[in-house]
Amino acid sequence: MSDKQTITEKIFSRAAERPVKAGDFVLANIDRAMTHDITGPLAVEGFYEIMRNEKEKKVWDPDKIVILFDHQVPADSLNAAQNHIMLRKFVAEQDIKNFYDIFEGVCHQVMPEKGHVLPGQLVVGSDSHTCAYGSLGAFATGIGSTDMAAVFAIGKLWFRVPETIRFEVNGRLGERVYSKDIILKLIGDIGADGARYKACEYAGDAVKSLDVSQRMTISNMAIEMGGKAGIIEPDSITEEYIKERVPGYKLDTDLKSDDGANYSDIRKYDVSDMPPQVACPHNVDNVVDVTEVEGKKIDQVLLGSCTNGRFEDLKIAADIMGDRPVAKGVRLLVIPASRTEYMKALKAGLVEQFMNAGALVESPCCGPCMGGSFGLLGPGEVCIATSNRNFKGRQGSADAFVYLSSPATAAASAIKGKITDPRSV
Numbered sequence: 001m002s003d004k005q006t007i008t009e010k011i012f013s014r015a016a017e018r019p020v021k022a023g024d025f026v027l028a029n030i031d032r033a034m035t036h037d038i039t040g041p042l043a044v045e046g047f048y049e050i051m052r053n054e055k056e057k058k059v060w061d062p063d064k065i066v067i068l069f070d071h072q073v074p075a076d077s078l079n080a081a082q083n084h085i086m087l088r089k090f091v092a093e094q095d096i097k098n099f100y101d102i103f104e105g106v107c108h109q110v111m112p113e114k115g116h117v118l119p120g121q122l123v124v125g126s127d128s129h130t131c132a133y134g135s136l137g138a139f140a141t142g143i144g145s146t147d148m149a150a151v152f153a154i155g156k157l158w159f160r161v162p163e164t165i166r167f168e169v170n171g172r173l174g175e176r177v178y179s180k181d182i183i184l185k186l187i188g189d190i191g192a193d194g195a196r197y198k199a200c201e202y203a204g205d206a207v208k209s210l211d212v213s214q215r216m217t218i219s220n221m222a223i224e225m226g227g228k229a230g231i232i233e234p235d236s237i238t239e240e241y242i243k244e245r246v247p248g249y250k251l252d253t254d255l256k257s258d259d260g261a262n263y264s265d266i267r268k269y270d271v272s273d274m275p276p277q278v279a280c281p282h283n284v285d286n287v288v289d290v291t292e293v294e295g296k297k298i299d300q301v302l303l304g305s306c307t308n309g310r311f312e313d314l315k316i317a318a319d320i321m322g323d324r325p326v327a328k329g330v331r332l333l334v335i336p337a338s339r340t341e342y343m344k345a346l347k348a349g350l351v352e353q354f355m356n357a358g359a360l361v362e363s364p365c366c367g368p369c370m371g372g373s374f375g376l377l378g379p380g381e382v383c384i385a386t387s388n389r390n391f392k393g394r395q396g397s398a399d400a401f402v403y404l405s406s407p408a409t410a411a412a413s414a415i416k417g418k419i420t421d422p423r424s425v
């Protein structure tokens with residue numbers, strides 16, 4: 001058998017303390033565990049259940065746990081307030097220092113931003129878009145609250161080491177075409193379950209030329225094709241990003257898939273002539289060229305979420321809008337993904353620009369992305385969103401319609417009042 005490994009097999013070999021290959025069952029050491037206000041309470045309950053006969057009910061390592069509030073912030077119901085109280089108590093009791101209360105932002109933005117994710121790590125989070133951290137070369141995956149309870153208790157979790165699908169994306173993206181368009185294209189192509197339990201490895205010069213912000217968008221949506229992870233081999237761009245957060249950090253240059261590693265599939269793309277992409281209601285894999293849905297009237301635009309709520313995303317949108325106002329009858333909600341991204345936007349004058357255009361700029365949180373505390377859609381309403389899911393009822397009424405796009409397409413649509421090709425404005 002070949003000793004060539006994918007980056008995923010390398011990460012699991014380290015985490016399991018023995019050489020492993022895809023298909024092996026392992027008990028792996030967890031480097032970082034993240035939970036939030038929605039899935040955290042059940043994880044905490046499960047943890048105490050596991051520890052019920054122990055005298056010392058302590059987590060395995062408080063420094064490896066990160067807890068954040070982002071989905072229902074500030075508390076939008078009594079239930080949410082109670083969840084927050086419970087988790088704050090757990091944080092104090094367990095001496096968890098990496099705790100971010102209601103003001104810091106969306107988990108998948110805050111985790112990398114605060115230096116909690118490093119290349120080569122095995123990271124779990126009780127949220128399905130934890131795969132976003134694959135953008136930094138970590139193997140990161142979403143787990144359920146009960147699995148998280150076990151991680152809190154012993155710092156280990158069992159896995160079947162996933163096979164890898166390699167997506168080789170080459171070519172030069174056209175004007176106003178972005179990484180969101182790439183990932184929508186891949187998902188539309190392979191289908192919502194096409195990469196089930198696979199590690200999706202994104203490679204090729206179109207991926208390697210992306211900045212970290214745009215890489216995060218691609219990794220974030222691996223789960224939308226069923227992927228267990230969405231990993232990009234770390235390089236000098238990754239190293240720069242980490243160094244700003246972990247001074248002196250040096251990248252392990254072996255942290256990549258070996259030539260001759262075993263893939264379950266290699267899919268090749270050239271994105272040079274690819275137009276902007278849009279996912280239509282009510283599935284993320286219902287993807288078409290923007291030209292096919294141009295002219296569809298909209299009621300709301302959501303610019304935000306862990307997928308596309310960073311400063312870079314807001315800047316792309318602001319540049320397209322210029323000094324043009326939001327179209328009459330359209331509501332533009334701008335929700336930066338974190339406090340840091342919000343402040344960058346503030347300093348660059350983007351917040352003022354959006355407000356002058358008639359947008360509502362909200363403080364960082366998940367917002368209406370999953371039909372949270374505000375901004376819900378009513379029956380018959382149409383929204384174009386930069387988020388990652390458009391399931392029936394996801395953003396409010398089951399009779400509403402959500403289209404997914406890049407920030408550029410969302411911004412062009414906001415000023416025109418209908419779905420618009422950003423290359424045309």
Ligand SMILES: CC(C)[C@H](C(=O)O)[C@@H](O)C(=O)O
Nearest residue numbers: 038039071126127128129370
């Ligand atoms: C609330 C949480 C469990 C959920 C997830 O796991 O993804 C949410 O973040 C989402 O995007 O649907």
Ligand code: SF4
Nearest residue numbers: 106305306366369370
């Ligand atoms: S922004 Fe949306 S996709 Fe991201 S964690 Fe929050 S609810 Fe989930």
